Amino acid sequence: MTDWNAMADEDFRREVRAFFEWQYPPQLRYILHRARWHEMKDWWRKLCEKGWIAPNWPREWGGMALDAGKMVIYLEELERHGVARPPDQGITQVGPLIMRFGTEAQKAHYLPRTLSGEYIWCQGYSEPNAGSDLASLQTTAVLEGDHFAVNGSKIWTSLADDATHIYLLARTDRRAKQQQGISFLLVDLKTPGITLRPIRNLAGHEEFSQVFFDNARVPREGLVGALNDGWTVAKALLGFERLNIGSPRRPQYALNRLEMLARAKGLLDDAGFLDRFIALKLDIEDGAALYRRFVEQVKRGEPLGQDVSMLKIWTMETWQRLAELLVEAGAEQGVIAGVHDVAGVETDFLNPFYYSRPATIYGGSSEIQRNILAKYVLKLPS
Ligand SMILES: Cc1cc2nc3c(=O)[nH]c(=O)nc-3n(C[C@H](O)[C@H](O)[C@H](O)COP(=O)(O)OP(=O)(O)OC[C@H]3O[C@@H](n4cnc5c(N)ncnc54)[C@H](O)[C@@H]3O)c2cc1C
Missing domain, CATH: 2.40.110.10 (Butyryl-CoA Dehydrogenase, subunit A, domain 2)
Structure with a gap:
């Protein structure tokens, strides 16, 4: 079994990129809706056969056991290639939870079936x-x-x-x-x-x-x-959920769309636009650094603390600002629903906007996350 963490980062990146480019169905690149199981099941099986469906799981249960640095590379390559997210709550949330709280019988029953996509x-x-x-x-x-x-x-x-x-x-x-x-x-x-x-x-x-x-x-x-x-x-699962939601995946995806569009429209020559674009790119980098810190914590077997709320707020609010800039960049087409062809790039401006709006509600709203930070992390008087 390959020890991915022992590989040089660039070799790992090259291998992941080559696999995605070679095997991911081209018609599913950068799809503009939430991917459904019937669309994703063949890709799931391919990842499963390769042993890559569960980058966060330990090897004993069929995972890749990636450390935080490799995990971020894996996510970056998913986004770079426009790979959609399958219905993966079993991998990101339930699986880690069963590993931590489940009986041996529950682990033996649920984990392999979750990994294979049967459940x-x-x-x-x-x-x-x-x-x-x-x-x-x-x-x-x-x-x-x-x-x-x-x-x-x-x-x-x-x-x-x-x-x-x-x-x-x-x-x-x-x-x-x-x-x-x-x-x-x-x-x-x-x-x-x-x-x-x-x-x-x-x-x-x-x-x-x-x-x-x-x-x-x-x-x-x-x-x-x-x-x-x-x-x-439930609280432990909310921690995993906030970590998963806080991964740089979604804003990175929106940034890639924005960059494609900006290049097609020549917007990167506009100093005002470039300023906002770079600031958002750096905000994603900050979020990714924070994400790495929490992933390492989980890998060391330490429970996530209340401070993971910071990651959820930061990543989701960055995503929303990116989606707003995408609508602005679309100008008159930006506010019309549906797919538009902009200099050869197919973009639906409103879709990322719609999808990012509820992100500050699900997984615990931003108001609730701020309350948690105020009370348990900053220990402000209530
Ligand atoms: C797209 C989407 C997908 C979802 N998926 C799932 C799912 O798969 N499974 C699931 O179980 N749930 C899911 N949810 C539900 C989500 O977890 C809840 O919407 C969320 O917890 C907020 O609860 P609520 O909608 O009842 O709003 P409420 O709790 O009624 O809150 C309404 C407003 O009041 C604010 N508020 C409430 N209490 C306080 C307070 N004490 N201090 C300050 N402000 C406060 C909130 O921030 C919010 O703005 C999903 C939601 C969305 C939008």
Whole structure:
């Protein structure tokens, strides 16, 4: 098995780049919508066969075990080639969580199936009346022998209709204090009693759903961590989620689009534009440096602290500013929906704008992240 971390950075970059250029389906480069499973499954399998589907996982579970420097190179090459992000919550979030909190039986069952793409995951945290205040969630899971009976509903569940499984938080003790009566469950979406209602987003795509649970019977083996201790598990996952959301991938992707367009339109000769472009590029570099620091922390086996909120704010707000500049750079075409041909470059100006808007809401809104930094990191009086 190759030790990627022992390779010189440039050799590693060359190898990754060559593979993406050779194997990634050209029709899926720089696609302008959130990639769906049916589009990405063949690419997933190729990455899997190569042993490259899980750059963040340890080798014993089939990952590449990349250190932070190599991880950033890997992400940069994905973006440089315009590789879309598959429905990868299993790799970025659930997998690391099962490795940390799961039983040996859960690891043996879920990890290989998640890696192979047999199990695709979505996240069932938010509810119609529990978003920022997640601990007020009302979905219940009542233990009846060797099963939980789950009732309630989850909302804004991204890519639920691509997923085979959902990880969810449910209330298992109604009498306990808010955060203490919650458990973390792994649930097969084919379980009778589970239905989905798609929700259309601003861009016109049905990329999330409301998920209803009507007496869905979930085997007890799906419980991760101790009964009623799901908050501990959920918090660790939020850390992984903020790290993943905070990766330089998304802003780097928008920057690449912007750069292509700017070259096509000759905008880089405009000193005012260039000034803003370079500032944003440097902001991405700062974010990437911060990201490397947190990746190293995870690799050392240290839990992520509350300071990871800083990464989420920085990366998402940088992405939004880039998307705004892309709309501006599009001038009169920038505010018209759809794909435009600008000097041979096909660009949808509004799509990155639409996609970056909710980024300061999902994974915990920027207001909430700032509250966390104020309270736990800066220890400001509340
Ligand atoms: C595109 C997208 C995808 C999503 N995907 C998923 C998913 O896959 N799974 C999932 O479980 N959830 C998902 N969500 C839901 C997301 O996590 C919630 O929208 C988010 O946590 C905010 O909750 P809310 O929408 O209920 O807003 P609210 O909590 O009602 O907040 C409304 C506004 O009030 C502000 N606010 C709330 N409380 C405070 C406070 N104490 N101090 C200061 N300001 C405050 C918030 O910042 C926000 O601006 C997704 C959301 C979006 C937009």
